[in-house]
Amino acid sequence: MDDDADDDLASMPLEFTAFCELHRPRYLSYARVWFHDPVRAGQVVDRALRALAGIWSEVLGSPNPTAIAWQILRSTVAACDRPAPGPIAEHRPAPADEDLAILHYVVGLAAPEIADTVGAERASVAGQLRHALQRMPQEW
Structure with a gap:
């Protein structure tokens, strides 16, 4: 993660840090399919992880935290993968x-x-x- 993201997430519980260490490499590989620029893919993944950090206590108490985190990643990828302005084009996840x-x-x-x-x-x-x-x- 970038320095700002590291600072934002430094105070997160150990469970969150472990979750990120386990899943971030796979999330990055997935994001690189959509964003061929590795820097952009990393930014999108970091955005998703920050969103996850914001609701971590609720997610951790859910029956399937991993599924919720995956949906946050997918939603973030979809939100960032917008076509350039021009003819009307719909984005579908x-x-x-x-x-x-x-x-x-x-x-x-x-x-x-x-x-x-x-x-x-x-x-x-x-x-x-x-x-x-x-x-x-x-x-x-």
Whole structure:
């Protein structure tokens, strides 16, 4: 994270720091798919982690903190991935199957790692990956 982000998050609990150390590399790999500039990808991930830090105590008390954190990342990526001004273009966040396919086929994570990253059941991730492969192989 950048120096300002480090300062903002320095007072966070150890659980948050550990969460960031575990998930930030995977979040960065995902963001780099959308933002080919590594600096921009890092800024987007840092923005998502700051948003997560702001509600960490509620997230930690939820049944699935990892899934909430993943949704914050996806929302942040979608908000930052706006087309340049010009003709009207709608931005739609990637469907869940596409996210899983990106994490598997582009980032290189196995189904168990993806499940840990997005806060989903491993069997569900494996099934969704099979479904995504059947639906959209020509795009990969």
